[in-house]
Amino acid sequence: MSTLTQVDPYKPLALRTRVKLSTDAPFTPTYIQASLTQSGDPQGIYTSRVKNRHIVLENPARASNVQKEHDAKKGRRKSEKKKRKIVALGRRPTDAKGLWKLENGAQKFDLFLPLHQLWMGYMSELLGLPPPSSVPVAEAMPSASSMHPKLVKADFHGSLLTVRQSKNPCLVGLSGIVIHETENAFKVITRTDQLKLIPKQNSIFTLAVPLYSTLLQTQFEPVEAVSSALSGQYSGTVLDAPHIAFDLYGNQFCFRSADRAGRKFKAKETIEL
Amino acid sequence: MARAHSRVMLTNGTLPSTQLNQFSAVHPFTQQLDIVFPASDELEKALTSLKPTYYKKRCTLSDFFEFASNSPSRNITALPSTSECADTWCIDPRGVLTLCVSKSLYEQLGLIGKKLPFKGCPEQYVIRIPVRQETESVAVRAKQKAALKLWDELREDGLGKWNVLYCQSGACLGTSDSHEVVIAQPQICPSADILIPIPALAPIPEESTEDWDERIGDLFEWVGMACIGAQRLKANDRVNPYVAVYEVPTPSYIGDVTRITWAAFLHQSFVKDALDTVTLDILRLNGVKRIDDLLCRSYLASTTDNHAFVAITRQGCCTSPVGAIPDTSFDTARDPPLRVPENNAEDTGCFILGPGQNGNFVFAESIGQWDARWG
Numbered sequence: 001m002s003t004l005t006q007v008d009p010y011k012p013l014a015l016r017t018r019v020k021l022s023t024d025a026p027f028t029p030t031y032i033q034a035s036l037t038q039s040g041d042p043q044g045i046y047t048s049r050v051k052n053r054h055i056v057l058e059n060p061a062r063a064s065n066v067q068k069e070h071d072a073k074k075g076r077r078k079s080e081k082k083k084r085k086i087v088a089l090g091r092r093p094t095d096a097k098g099l100w101k102l103e104n105g106a107q108k109f110d111l112f113l114p115l116h117q118l119w120m121g122y123m124s125e126l127l128g129l130p131p132p133s134s135v136p137v138a139e140a141m142p143s144a145s146s147m148h149p150k151l152v153k154a155d156f157h158g159s160l161l162t163v164r165q166s167k168n169p170c171l172v173g174l175s176g177i178v179i180h181e182t183e184n185a186f187k188v189i190t191r192t193d194q195l196k197l198i199p200k201q202n203s204i205f206t207l208a209v210p211l212y213s214t215l216l217q218t219q220f221e222p223v224e225a226v227s228s229a230l231s232g233q234y235s236g237t238v239l240d241a242p243h244i245a246f247d248l249y250g251n252q253f254c255f256r257s258a259d260r261a262g263r264k265f266k267a268k269e270t271i272e273l
Numbered sequence: 274m275a276r277a278h279s280r281v282m283l284t285n286g287t288l289p290s291t292q293l294n295q296f297s298a299v300h301p302f303t304q305q306l307d308i309v310f311p312a313s314d315e316l317e318k319a320l321t322s323l324k325p326t327y328y329k330k331r332c333t334l335s336d337f338f339e340f341a342s343n344s345p346s347r348n349i350t351a352l353p354s355t356s357e358c359a360d361t362w363c364i365d366p367r368g369v370l371t372l373c374v375s376k377s378l379y380e381q382l383g384l385i386g387k388k389l390p391f392k393g394c395p396e397q398y399v400i401r402i403p404v405r406q407e408t409e410s411v412a413v414r415a416k417q418k419a420a421l422k423l424w425d426e427l428r429e430d431g432l433g434k435w436n437v438l439y440c441q442s443g444a445c446l447g448t449s450d451s452h453e454v455v456i457a458q459p460q461i462c463p464s465a466d467i468l469i470p471i472p473a474l475a476p477i478p479e480e481s482t483e484d485w486d487e488r489i490g491d492l493f494e495w496v497g498m499a500c501i502g503a504q505r506l507k508a509n510d511r512v513n514p515y516v517a518v519y520e521v522p523t524p525s526y527i528g529d530v531t532r533i534t535w536a537a538f539l540h541q542s543f544v545k546d547a548l549d550t551v552t553l554d555i556l557r558l559n560g561v562k563r564i565d566d567l568l569c570r571s572y573l574a575s576t577t578d579n580h581a582f583v584a585i586t587r588q589g590c591c592t593s594p595v596g597a598i599p600d601t602s603f604d605t606a607r608d609p610p611l612r613v614p615e616n617n618a619e620d621t622g623c624f625i626l627g628p629g630q631n632g633n634f635v636f637a638e639s640i641g642q643w644d645a646r647w648g
Contacts, residue, residue, distance in 0.1 A: 164381065165380045165381045166383075169379070169380070169382065169383050169384055169385050169386070170383075170385070171383075172380070172381065172383030173383050173416070173419070273380060
């Protein structure tokens, strides 16, 4: 700062001059350059030391640590809330909305037989089962190693499960069509029209898969054959036809069916209950 | 010699005794009976005239269960003759089929049972099914039959059908295609010139408990050695002291000893008959029970020999899930104490009976570690 004559910016302007404000010739740079009477290069000084510089006029209020933490927490909560929106509905809202409740007259085993037929068709397609009566029963068995990885990722809604072995003796022998699979349990409807919830833990289930494909083989079947096939289909389950029985270890299966599709199952040392 | 963890209980008293009377009913499964006594022709004749009979059948458990439920006699005692103790069963005279199964089989059968509370043994469960049809509902019955059928199917590949030994009170049937009748023959071993102790079966007033225990222990030791025909009891035995040191309890005399052994599946009625022959007066008890045995009086009641005594040792079937049924009122609501069926288990009872109508007796019972009979 020069100790010689200082320019007083608050000095009123001489009355004679009229300030004309325009964007082509802004006032501030012109005024400052005009005031720098002592230096030899007022424009250079303006450009290098004045233009686009900020001068702190007084102490601004600094944000305290508490305030900073509060802001950070708020920011985290907001991001978490955003993430949470993508997750599925919890137990309470599901129950409140009655999403998985069957209506009064809907608890009938026969009503779920068409679902079971659909599942058999899905299995036939998934496992590539041979058409019926093309190969005798003894030779029709496909290789187990190719079926296991597909079955592990398959959907079991509509399948017929039977409890073969369980730590709880009351569950042994329960059998029914799976109408809902959750992370820890199967909800099945038994042949006696009872809705049962079977926990997956501590149980070994038997899963029956048809040996032959249940899908209609050609699109051009005559109408009578189709209608008779359809009416015959809906009365039977997978156990009424030649089928393959698999053992399903419930302890290793406690995942939601959607999660299971992408999961890699590792071999475990022991499968004791 | 007692195994580690085995427990022995000793009682003494005078005849007649409820313990003796109920002895055969409390222990339904007996696999061996040894009777040792100073030689007496009439007792030997009386005992060998008893003919214990049992039946043998090879069938599945479901078939035998059907047979037992439909049989007119209410009193079938059955046990499979198997050395495998992991999954076994028995039917006791109360009419209850008791299964003792391992964990994996229990989880497959689907019947509710009780876990054996013993530590150190493999995990096993006990399931009880009443044999009579009327006691259970139709659905429960169907479930029980399905479970038995499943067990038979699981056995098909491995051990196959059961070899069942059974006895039933009532009419004796002859051999047929379905079963085989077996009459257990006694093994009679006379031994001459044996040192026989004169037992004093009541405690002497000044005697301390330890002395009493030691004296009676020596007596039971003699009985055990007589049961196996040990050479140490011979009067002329001069064994090298480095091999064995044994002295017969004093006072003793030299005489002949007879041992009669039945080793078979023995029904409780036979055990009762043997005890009766030794202790009670059969004529007085039952009037005209045995016309041809008019000369056969109770041995001990009528003997004039003050040194006479009889030692009866009973070995139970250790592979049966049911050991003793203490409550002999045949109340099936109260379950008998639990135990682990094991080949090397202990279940022995020994009576030493003294002479006279109201003679003294001592009774020692020994059970193994995994038996809840005494808690």
